[in-house]
Amino acid sequence: MEVIGKSVIRKEAVDKVTGRAKYTHDYQKVPLLSGKMVISPYGHAKIVNIDTSEAWKVPGVRAILTGKQYPLTGEAIRDRPPIAFDKVRYHGEPVALVVADTPAQAKTAADLIKVQYELLPVVNSPTQAFQKNAPLVHERLGEYKKEADSHPVPDTNIATLIKIRKGNMAKGWAESETVVEASFSFAPSDHVAMETRCATAEISPDGNIIIMTSSQAPFMVKRLIADYFGEDMGKIIVRTPLVGGAYGGKAPVQLEVLAYMASKEVGGKPVKILNTREEDILTSPCHIGLDATVKLGANRSGKITVAEILYLWDGGAYSDKAIDVTRSGATDCTGPYNIENVWCDSYCMYTNHPYAAPFRGFSHSELSFAIERTMDLLAQKLNIDPLELRYINAIMPGNTTPTRVRLNKSNVGNLQKCIEKVRGLIKWDEGPVKVLNDRFIRVKGVSCSWKTSTIDTDAPSGVILTFNRDGSINLMSGVVEIGTGTKTILAQILAERLKMDVNKIHVRMEVDTQTTPEHWKTVASRGTFMGGRAVLKAAEDVIHQLKELAACVLRSPKEDLEIANSRVFLRDDPAIGLHFKEIGYGYKYPNGNTVGGQIIGRGSYILRHLTPLDPETGAGRPGPEWTVAAYGVEIEFDKRDYTYRLLKAATVVDIGRVMNEKAAVGQVMGAMSMGLSFAGRETFYFDELGRVLNPQLRTYRPLRYGENPEYLVGFVETPQIDGPYGARGVGEHGLLGMPGALGNALSTAAGVSLHNLPLIPELIWKAKEANK
Amino acid sequence: MLPFDFEYYKPETLQEAVELYQYLDQQGKQPMFFSGGTELITLGRIDLAYTEAVIDIKDIAECKVMQVSGDHLLIGSTLTLTQIEEANLFPLLTKTASQVADHSARGKITLGGNICARIFYREAVLPFLLADSQVVIAGTDGGKVVAIHDVFQGELKLKRGEILVQTATESRFIRAPFFSFKRRQQWETGYPLITVAALKIDQEVRVAVSGLCPFPFRSKEVETALNKSGQSAVARVDGALAVLPKPILNDVEGSAEYRLFVLRNLLVDVLAALDGVRIR
Amino acid sequence: MQSHTITLNINEEIHIVAVKAADTLLYTIRGKLGLTGAKPGCLNGDCGACTVNVDGWPMKSCLMLTVEAVGKKVTTIEGLRETPIQQAFVENFAFQCGYCTPGFIMNCHSLIQQHPDADDQTIKEWLESNICRCTSYIEIEKAVKSVLNKK
Structure with missing residues (x-):
């Protein structure tokens, strides 16, 4: 092996450190019109009237798109008007789109559009959405065009339900001697790619539609615009230069559609739409939220015999990719443990929140928080070392997944090896708690994950x-x-x-x-x-x-x-x-x-041999292989203030084969950073009108330099035989276990079980107060 | 990007600045004094600020001073927080100012801008409240020197067209032992949940607080309670908490109850740092 | 709308540009001068992606009016030529998507000029002005320290 494994400098490195690297918004030309959205200030409201008369008077205004029913969009269910019609379903939803010669003119005109709303009752959580008689986000759910494997339930807020029915639950409960059950909840949050989303579109006289976009899915843009608007696929040319961070958030197709519609409206002239940070957070799809209930049964020696799981995903106002996230969450619902008897209902719920995009890990960091916290509760109840409990139940070749795929030595990594390695990295055997003095303690928490990539067959x-x-x-x-x-x-x-x-x-x-x-x-x-x-x-x-x-x-x-x-x-x-x-x-x-x-x-x-899931049992082969990982987080906790510092975070992932050492370590550390930021600070705060109260980076705050812990990364190499040189994926996995491991460390430190994200000191204080 | 344009003036004298304001105001241009300008730019872009004429006062000599004059330290209002930190002539101010926004932004945010800000934290004012500083204000009737307590009640009560020029602080306050701490919702960046600045002078502890109420304040009642001799630290802090101004903030940074919890511990820390009180 | 014709010193070159008073420096250097290395990330002074150096100090160019830059020396990422900090970013894999990189490098560059002996606390105070969403910051720490230590 000459090149594989070497830390080859990335090909675009010099461009990136000299400012020459170009991203979508860096391409400028004259003329280039600007599109500016008017967005909903409310979570759920009827649009009573839209008055554009003042906006039209602004010099340079070329078009205003509003008040019209454009073709519905959406990947799994066609439920989303690209520009709201009749009513708005989330704070930030586009209500009108102004096209003008310059960004300033477009903004001035957009500010002059007067929209009259009539407030509607707000669905502010997936649990509320699930209740009978909850207000409906979509009254005509039954009439939408949809993919075959989306299962919306008309007259409810259920966008889809994925069922996992494996083994025999009665038998599983009978075999169990210890049972734990717990519920977890966290609100949607954001990807915060540093490059806000941007798209330009123009239509040439011969009908070629040329789009440039900061997207993870340029080929999907081409397919969907052809599909939505009946355009010739071959005439749609989508260009994507370097993308300034994505993390799943740039997989959905949104601004491209608006730019295309805008260009069409002005006779094909090029139009650019660049999200402000506020729009990127509010209007474009976000990181999904989750309400979960997990019930595990185990025998005396710690072998888990049964799992009953309910996931209510906060898909937001439109289902788009949330349906796939919901399916992915069902697929790996148990975490990386061998459990014979599994019942899981994974619901994609409509709410009046910004709609969800995939987020790095595609449901797995979210469900892992619920599973891994429950694992620690089980360990506590069984009085077994939490790492040992995970080791005993670690998924292995020969076991079956919740969707009944039989694992072999190639399609699953070696979790036990990961656990052993992380045990050493974080010096677990020195014990999870070290007392510094009567106020400060150092505490460790652990977790595990697995993930297959559920992609189109x-x-x-x-x-x-x-x-x-x-x-x-x-x-x-x-x-x-x-x-x-x-x-x-x-x-x-x-x-x-x-x-x-x-x-x-x-x-x-x-x-x-x-x-x-x-x-x-x-x-x-x-x-x-x-x-x-x-x-x-x-x-x-x-x-x-x-x-x-x-x-x-x-x-x-x-x-x-x-x-x-x-x-x-x-x-x-x-x-x-x-x-x-x-x-x-x-x-x-x-x-x-x-x-x-x-x-x-x-x-x-x-990819070969992938199949859709059986709608009744969930049986099917959703992805090619399962990457596994084990994690540890160490914090220093202040027992008086309930504040903490991140000291260490560790990930050991079975990567199959290390292709580029520094790049792989960088991917894992970067993912851990994002995971800790999500777990420790990031969330949308909603008010009773469904408004996001923190749509700026001064109120929505990703981790900063110096807040980070020391990172420890280890690799196990169990080749995936079909992978190039045995490689498995690595981009997401460092993130997946962070919320769980941090939650476990803090629960141990504070002596109170924590069930929500983000894990801010006030949350811990509240839990302590409630326990008093 | 601002959705509106404005005229831009850069006068070199206070008189010129004050007259310009008068003139532009009469023309209905809603003029605005501008030093760092970060608030105009950030609020303007989301339609929360508007002006048709900006008067940039950065070139005015009096606004740029940083010097000891007799027994007073003079600090000009258009100095950036970074300039003040780098010079470090007033350590309590250095410490408190260094927790505002972030380092790069503090290279643009000015002392006067922070004190006169619309955003209600205005943490840079806390040291001046503690030090009974004076402020130099320029207006149509010339300049005046007034006690900060007379013009700062939650916010700096400048009359229309007046400019904050300088602060003047007695050196005995600058040398006094101090404490300054900013607690945020989480870790080390973000708005304050509570910022407490304190100093000890003449055997008395003084505290000023930002983040608790929608205005920064220093309260006589709170200080009286904290300095009550013969009481335990806990009792003194309890006493202080009982006489806080209202309302207590209750927002996405933290609930009112939690803010009080945080403040309680910070006041204990103040007493520990400045009064040698040991708790736990 | 009033247009001001002003003279700017950017990357040691004199540029004469027509701007509106309300135009930010970021808007001007990107839109008028084609210096797209400085990135818009929030236009609100929060993220640091647009950081340039003004008279040797880091400046969030979205927080500065172009007219304020008259008489000052502005350096953008395009004005750096094979500096040690750029090389250190490459060698330490201190970027992934690269979008925050010009701003981070300009902040580091200024730090190295102003405080060549910066300690951990100073480095942290300066660099917490920028957000990097891809790396873990450890890579950036290594890069900046490798240059600071050399000095």
């Missing part, structure tokens, strides 16, 4: 390789560079396979759906796995072509040829051979005759 990934005349290679993949460094890893995979210098591989960072082969979406930690497989296939194609041509020129059987160091040569006499630059563009004989041509390699990959 026909999700593709493709790669094209083209040669340059100097023998270097261009690599084109539909993977979007959102910060994960995946495109550099794809170059490493290619370099490894061709045994060549990775610096001779040029990676195209921008995605252009017309010329870049599709990668379904850059989500779910699937970039390396699927893109990597496509690269390997394309490499085979290139090797085949290189050898064919070289065999002819060298007058040798193909089988006798080897490839390395940008050369094709005879295996038994490497001195005889051809450099890529001599054959990458065909071979030119001394007399000028040329054979062959530019070598173009292609490769594509599609």
Whole structure:
């Protein structure tokens, strides 16, 4: 292994430290009109009247889109008008869109649009939404067009229900001697990518629709706009340059639709819509909230025999991707434990909150908080060491998942090994509590996770390789560079396979759906796995072509040829051979005759054997493999003030194969940081009107420099046989266990069971007060 | 990006500034004095502030002083919090100001801007309240020097067209032992849940508080309770908590009850730091 | 709308630009001068992505009017050439998506100039002005310390 595992510097590094790296909003041109939304100030209200007369008087205003029923949008259920019609269902929902020559004009005009509302009763939590006689968010739920595996229940707020029915619950309860049950709840929050979402659209006279967007899913933009508006798919060209952070939040399609509609309204002229931070937080989809109840039964020795789980996901006003998140939450509902008897109802609930996007971990950090806190409660009740309880129940090859997939030594990592390694990293055996003095204590908490990537069963990934005349290679993949460094890893995979210098591989960072082969979406930690497989296939194609041509020129059987160091040569006499630059563009004989041509390699990959879930039992194969991880968090807790500092956070993840050491460690640490920030501080605060009270970064506060703990990262390498060089996904996993581990540490420290996020000192104080 | 434009003036003298204000005000331009300007920019962009004429007072010499004059330290109102921190002539102010916003922003936020801010924390005023400072104010009738207590009641009561020029603080307060602490909802960034600044002078502890009420304050009643001799620290703090101004904030940063819990512990810390009281 | 023609010193070059008084420095350097390295992240002074240096100090360019920059020396990320801090960011993997990076680097650059012997407390005080959502900050800490220690 020459390149795999090495900390190769990312291909776009120099651009990023010199300010030359370009993101969607950095592309400027003249003319470029500006779109500005008018957004709802309320969570739920009837639109009585919209008066645009004053706005029209502002110079430079070219169009105002409002008060009209545009085609409904939404991925799983077509439930969302791109511009609200008749009523608004969340604070921040677009009500009108002004298109003007400059951003200032658009803003001035938008401020002059007067919308009259009549307040409606607000559904302010999924639990409230679930109650009989709750106000309805969607009165015509039964009439919406939907995907086959969405199961909305008309006249309720249920957007879908995913059921898991595995084993025999009666038997499970009979075998259990100890039972714990607990409920958990947290509100939606936000991704806070530093680049707010941005999209531009223009329509050329020949009907080509050209969109540039900061998206994780440019190919989905193309598909959905074709679908929603009956446009020719081939005429839609979506470009995505570098993306300034995404974390799932840029997987949904929203501003692209508005930009397209706006451009159409002004005769195809280019229109840009850039979210302000407030709009990015309120209007664009957020991080899902959850109300959960978990009941576990175990025998005396700690073996869990049964699990009964209710998840009420806060999908917000529109179902969009929340339906898939709900399904994913059901798929791995138990956490990474082998439980024979499982009952889970996972509901996607409509509420009057901002609607949910995927969030790094896709339901798993959220459900893990509920599961891992319950695991600690069970350990406490059984009087078993919490890490030991997890070790005893760790999922293993031969076990089945809640959706009844039988695991083998390739499709699941080694959780017990992760647990053992994290035990050492956080010095668990020194004990979970260390008393510093009568006020301060240091406390550790642990957790585990697993995750499969539930993606469409026909999700593709493709790669094209083209040669340059100097023998270097261009690599084109539909993977979007959102910060994960995946495109550099794809170059490493290619370099490894061709045994060549990775610096001779040029990676195209921008995605252009017309010329870049599709990668379904850059989500779910699937970039390396699927893109990597496509690269390997394309490499085979290139090797085949290189050898064919070289065999002819060298007058040798193909089988006798080897490839390395940008050369094709005879295996038994490497001195005889051809450099890529001599054959990458065909071979030119001394007399000028040329054979062959530019070598173009292609490769594509599609995950095999995935199936939808059975609607009654949940049985099915939703994803290719399960990555597992174990975590620890250590805090210093002030028993007087209930404040705490983060001291250490550790993750050990079975990554299959470390592809780029520093990049992998960076992904895991960055994910832990985001997880701790989510667990410790981030949430939307809603008032009784469903308004988000903290839509700015001074009130919605991600972790800052110096608030972070020391990070410890360990890897276990159990190869996923089908993965490129055995690799599993790694982008999300550092995050998943943080809420659980932090919650466990704090519950131990405060001597009170904590059931909500974020874990702020006031929450602990309230729990202590309630216990007095 | 601001959705409105304005005229921009940068006078070099106080008189010019004051006259400009008068003139622009008469024209109905809703003029605004501007030093750091962060509040105009951040509130203006969300339609919570508006002006048609900005009078930037940063070039006015009197507003930029930072010097000891006789027994007083003079600090100009357009100095940035960073400049004040770097010079560190008033350690209690350095400490308290260094907890406002963040370091880069403090390179723009000015002392006068913070004290006159609409956002109600205005933490930079706390040290001046504690030190019985004086403030220099310029207006149409020229300049005047007044006790800060006479013009600061929750906010600086400037008349229309008046400018806060300087603060003047007696050096004995600058040398006094002090305590300053900002507790936030969580960890180390964000608005204050409670900020307490305190100093000890003439055997008495003084405290000023931001974040508890929708205004910063120093309260005689609170200090009387805290300084009651012959009582336990707990009793003194209880006494102080019983005479707090109202209303107590109850918002996304924290509930009113929790703020009181936080304040109680911080007052105990004040007594521990400045009065040598040991608790637990 | 009143247009002011002003002279700006940016990256040691003199630029004559027409601006409105209400235009922020960020708006001008990006929109008028094409210096898109400084990023809008909040336009509210909260995130630090738009940080540039003004007379050697970090400045959130969304919090400064362009007219305030007259007579001052403005340095943007485009004005840095192969500085040690840029190299340190690359070597320490101190960025992922790269969006906050120019602002972070400009803040670090100013810190290194103003306090080449900065201790942990000073580093923290300065760098907590910027949000990075991808890294764990440890990488950035390593990068800035590797340059500070060299001095």
